Amino acid sequence: xxxxxxxxxxxxxxxxxxxxxxxxxxxxxxxxxxxxxxxxxxxxxxxxxxxxxxxxxxxxxxxxxxxxxxxxxxxxxxxxxxxxxxxxxxxxxxxxxxxxxxxxxxxxxxxxxxxxxxxxxxxxxxxxxxxxxxxxxxxxxxxxxxxxxxxxxxxxxxxxxxxxxxxxxxxxxxxxxxxxxxxxxxxxxxxxxxxxxxxxxxxxxxxxxxxxxxxxxxxxxxxxxxxxxxxxxxxxxxxxxxxxxxxxxxxxxxxxxxxxxxxxxxxxxxxxxxxxxxxxxxxxxxxxxxxxxxxxxxxxxxxxxxxxxxxxxxxxxxxxxxxxxxxxxxxxxxxxxxxxxxxxxxxxxxxxxxxxxxxxxxxxxxxxxxxxxxxxxxxxxxxxxxxxxxxxxxxxxxxxxxxxxxxxxxxxxxxxxxxxxxxxxxxxxxxxxxxxxxxxxxxxxxxxxxxxxxxxxxxx
Amino acid sequence: xxxxxxxxxxxxxxxxxxxxxxxxxxxxxxxxxxxxxxxxxxxxxxxxxxxxxxxxxxxxxxxxxxxxxxxxxxxxxxxxxxxxxxxxxxxxxxxxxxxxxxxxxxxxxxxxxxxxxxxxxxxxxxxxxxxxxxxxxxxxxxxxxxxxxxxxxxxxxxxxxxxxxxxxxxxxxxxxxxxxxxxxxxxxxxxxxxxxxxxxxxxxxxxxxxxxxxxxxxxxxxxxxxxxxxxxxxxxxxxxxxxxxxxxxxxxxxxxxxxxxxxxxxxxxxxxxxxxxxxxxxxxxxxxxxxxxxxxxxxxxxxxxxxxxxxxxxxxxxxxxxxxxxxxxxxxxxxxxxxxxxxxxxxxxxxxxxxxxxxxxxxxxxxxxxxxxxxxxxxxxxxxxxxxxxxxxxxxxxxxxxxxxxxxxxxxxxxxxxxxxxxxxxxxxxxxxxxxxxxxxxxxxxxxxxxxxxxxxxxx
Numbered sequence: 078x079x080x081x082x083x084x085x086x087x088x089x090x091x092x093x094x095x096x097x098x099x100x101x102x103x104x105x106x107x108x109x110x111x112x113x114x115x116x117x118x119x120x121x122x123x124x125x126x127x128x129x130x131x132x133x134x135x136x137x138x139x140x141x142x143x144x145x146x147x148x149x150x151x152x153x154x155x156x157x158x159x160x161x162x163x164x165x166x167x168x169x170x171x172x173x174x175x176x177x178x179x180x181x182x183x184x185x186x187x188x189x190x191x192x193x194x195x196x197x198x199x200x201x202x203x204x205x206x207x208x209x210x211x212x213x214x215x216x217x218x219x220x221x222x223x224x225x226x227x228x229x230x231x232x233x234x235x236x237x238x239x240x241x242x243x244x245x246x247x248x249x250x251x252x253x254x255x256x257x258x259x260x261x262x263x264x265x266x267x268x269x270x271x272x273x274x275x276x277x278x279x280x281x282x283x284x285x286x287x288x289x290x291x292x293x294x295x296x297x298x299x300x301x302x303x304x305x306x307x308x309x310x311x312x313x314x315x316x317x318x319x320x321x322x323x324x325x326x327x328x329x330x331x332x333x334x335x336x337x338x339x340x341x342x343x344x345x346x347x348x349x350x351x352x353x354x355x356x357x358x359x360x361x362x363x364x365x366x367x368x369x370x371x372x373x374x375x376x377x378x379x380x381x382x383x384x385x386x387x388x389x390x391x392x393x394x395x396x397x398x399x400x401x402x403x404x405x406x407x408x409x410x411x412x413x414x415x416x417x418x419x420x421x422x423x424x425x426x427x428x429x430x431x432x433x434x435x436x437x438x439x440x441x442x443x444x445x446x447x448x449x450x451x452x453x454x455x456x457x458x459x460x461x462x463x464x465x466x467x468x469x470x471x472x473x474x475x476x477x478x479x480x481x482x483x484x485x486x487x488x489x490x491x492x493x494x495x496x497x498x499x500x501x502x503x504x505x506x507x508x509x510x511x512x513x514x515x516x517x518x519x520x521x522x523x524x525x526x527x528x529x530x531x532x533x534x535x536x537x
Numbered sequence: 538x539x540x541x542x543x544x545x546x547x548x549x550x551x552x553x554x555x556x557x558x559x560x561x562x563x564x565x566x567x568x569x570x571x572x573x574x575x576x577x578x579x580x581x582x583x584x585x586x587x588x589x590x591x592x593x594x595x596x597x598x599x600x601x602x603x604x605x606x607x608x609x610x611x612x613x614x615x616x617x618x619x620x621x622x623x624x625x626x627x628x629x630x631x632x633x634x635x636x637x638x639x640x641x642x643x644x645x646x647x648x649x650x651x652x653x654x655x656x657x658x659x660x661x662x663x664x665x666x667x668x669x670x671x672x673x674x675x676x677x678x679x680x681x682x683x684x685x686x687x688x689x690x691x692x693x694x695x696x697x698x699x700x701x702x703x704x705x706x707x708x709x710x711x712x713x714x715x716x717x718x719x720x721x722x723x724x725x726x727x728x729x730x731x732x733x734x735x736x737x738x739x740x741x742x743x744x745x746x747x748x749x750x751x752x753x754x755x756x757x758x759x760x761x762x763x764x765x766x767x768x769x770x771x772x773x774x775x776x777x778x779x780x781x782x783x784x785x786x787x788x789x790x791x792x793x794x795x796x797x798x799x800x801x802x803x804x805x806x807x808x809x810x811x812x813x814x815x816x817x818x819x820x821x822x823x824x825x826x827x828x829x830x831x832x833x834x835x836x837x838x839x840x841x842x843x844x845x846x847x848x849x850x851x852x853x854x855x856x857x858x859x860x861x862x863x864x865x866x867x868x869x870x871x872x873x874x875x876x877x878x879x880x881x882x883x884x885x886x887x888x889x890x891x892x893x894x895x896x897x898x899x900x901x902x903x904x905x906x907x908x909x910x911x912x913x914x915x916x917x918x919x920x921x922x923x924x925x926x927x928x929x930x931x932x933x934x935x936x937x938x939x940x941x942x943x944x945x946x947x948x949x950x951x952x953x954x955x956x957x958x959x960x961x962x963x964x965x966x967x968x969x970x971x972x973x974x975x976x977x978x979x980x981x982x983x984x985x986x987x988x989x990x991x992x993x994x995x996x997x
Contacts, residue, residue: 294662
């Protein structure tokens with residue numbers, strides 16, 4: 078019976094001194110005249126299993142030729158290792174080649190640059206670094222589902238294809254089934270009635286609007302799916318495709334929203350610390366010194382809550398020669414984010430932002446100048462979540478839609494939610510790659526998503 | 538402290554005869570001179586809570602005007618109901634209006650047709666039927682994650698935007714940031730180098746190819762995300778956007794793949810039967826008579842495994858006047874699917890299909906005529922999963938790519954997986970909406986997904 082490495086290491090005592098069979102890949106291979114060592118991994122855990130084979134094996138000479146990257150099946154006895162750093166090793170009785178790997182295999186047991194590995198996106202999960210990043214990604218995704226489901230949230234699959242003007246259609250990809258080299262024309266314009274949906278459709282940048290409709294039925298919902306932006310910017314934090322979590326909660330004000338954000342983040346961090354100990358240890362050592370301590374501290378801390386106005390006060394008093402002068406009416410810059418999270422030495426909720434720099438659906442505060450929005454800033458990663466109480470007043474919302482030149486026809490249904498038993502409600506969005514960067518110390522979004530899509534780059 | 542109905546019904550004894558506060562919506566309202574009954578629901582569970590209010594309340598006259606659909610907050614004492622069908626009711630001390638709802642509210646406590654409700658997609662989750670469907674959807678999604686994560690699979694977010702020719706680019710939506718009414722031209726063709734990615738990109742119809750790359754690193758992976766098809770067909774089972782689960786497993790042959798499919802399906806059904814008892818009861822009564830028994834039977838049955846050839850034998854012997862004559866070289870028709878699942882009275886795995894009707898990446902059997910593919914057919918819903926062992930032989934795969942006119946350049950990396958420690962491996966795809974239809978008895982895919990996208994229909 079073939080076993081996963083993960084199963085074996087979870088129940089090592091059960092398997093010790095027993096015969097087991099494993100299937101996986103050669104990560105490294107050190108050959109001696111009379112014996113050999115194989116660093117073996119089947120991908121079910123971070124740590125390799127050391128395989129020892131000796132001259133008495135029938136196909137000893139053949140085994141010695143097995144290249145790095147090859148797929149093999151090994152049967153042997155699991156024994157305590159003489160090496161104190163390893164818990165056990167497999168003394169091989171039989172080693173079979175299942176798939177060979179040539180010498181020009183790009184992934185060798187040496188240091189590769191991340192730029193090189195990005196070009197080998199389909200092979201990079203086989204390395205220690207990316208193997209760890211994408212396992213943390215999987216565990217963190219599950220932790221998010223666990224948190225919301227155990228708190229009675231309904232998971233909603235909001236549509237990706239949409240004709241609703243959520244965030245401004247110029248920021249959305251158009252989709253079409255028409256032949257671009259042979260477009261049907263009518264009155265010198267493309268005749269979109271000939272397209273599959275009979276009009277111009279887009280892939281969306283948010284599930285929030287549709288999420289709100291479901292929050293008005295289920296009280297507490299969340300989305301978790303891919304999201305698209307057409308931004309033509311090549312930075313470490315922007316990608317044109319990324320995953321987002323967007324919870325939306327009826328009968329929830331800004332304070333309660335912050336409670337939820339804080340509780341969720343702590344839950345996810347705890348799960349990752351618990352389930353990815355070897356991975357976090359690795360990141361802590363090779364990617365971001367102090368990562369583990371940073372994450373542990375967040376779990377036990379109480380997040381600061383401070384208004385945008387008071388943040389600007391602090392920035393102005395800081396006696397620093399800012400590149401961007403802090404201003405009560407303006408967004409805060411990267412340098413400000415950095416200063417303020419270091420000032421409080423932990424995550425900071427910044428609330429009540431100037432209305433003109435925030436989205437049209439956010440609730441206008443009584444001062445008529447600010448909206449009930451909140452951004453969560455974390456040390457090292459900047460803005461991790463952005464949320465707000467939503468404008469639940471139909472007339473105020475319609476006024477904002479006019480002011481911001483939103484296409485009213487496409488969002489009328491969304492506004493109707495305010496007429497049909499609408500209530501105060503709030504929601505937030507969290508970019509999943511941002512979270513992965515924060516959890517792993519990885520600095521570039523291209524290394525936090527399996528196959529990154531950025532301007533001029535859509536390989537694989 | 539406001540409580541969810543779900544929390545209350547899970548711990549009813551704890552709350553009985555205590556004062557509680559709830560926030561939610563009026564589903565129905567029956568008024569008498571001296572008192573009134575409100576069917577109240579906050580969306581956290583299927584069953585309503587009955588609220589009783591009496592004349593002694595300060596705002597009694599006002600409460601009597603609260604319309605169906607209104608959002609309210611109620612504080613009262615939870616008491617045992619005199620009505621044997623209800624476990625408890627809330628005797629109101631205070632009823633506050635949080636959001637009104639006008640008389641022209643489309644969702645009234647009467648029977649609405651599904652066609653009408655489809656047009657009100659943003660309101661339909663407030664009905665019993667759709668409230669139940671989309672809760673089952675959420676619970677089933679979580680069950681899928683639970684199954685794979687507890688078996689050490691890694692959840693992989695494969696890209697939606699792609700330039701890889703996975704299933705034939707004519708079946709994929711093109712995406713672009715270019716202005717269709719002002720396209721950049723070069724040599725009388727659209728100059729796609731001016732587009733965001735510098736070439737034509739698509740939204741994909743499958744994550745399988747990218748999933749295989751990750752299975753060669755983690756051994757066991759699964760995807761769960763949205764998928765797109767341009768099919769211009771208006772049927773009960775086709776949508777242009779739907780969600781798909783695509784597991785891929787290294788060192789796995791067709792038999793083991795069937796074991797996994799069977800185990801996963803049984804796990805999901807068990808979880809839904811356990812966690813959605815009221816919803817299943819409702820479907821069983823109003824949507825598909827016998828649904829509950831059908832699902833319970835599947836959990837305890839052993840699925841039949843039979844080759845395509847032997848299925849055709851059975852069909853030929855059936856002495857039925859088929860619309861489509863059964864044939865050893867051809868696909869089986871809907872009428873055949875129906876017959877064969879009724880013949881075996883349960884789910885049926887059909888294996889080893891004629892190669893010419895299946896995909897290019899499937900493993901060619903030794904007979905050179907069939908491929909190691911398997912479809913799972915279930916009574917009432919037809920094909921629920923489709924999978925195969927993948928062709929792991931590089932040369933055979935390249936030959937198929939030539940024969941099927943696949944764009945070789947875009948899939949070279951995928952073929953390389955066979956050169957770099959490739960091994961025998963298998964995977965399957967399950968359309969999530971198909972599963973929801975099977976679990977709920979709902980017959981139209983438009984009613985199994987929150988906001989359906991079908992030809993000429995992309996509302997909201």
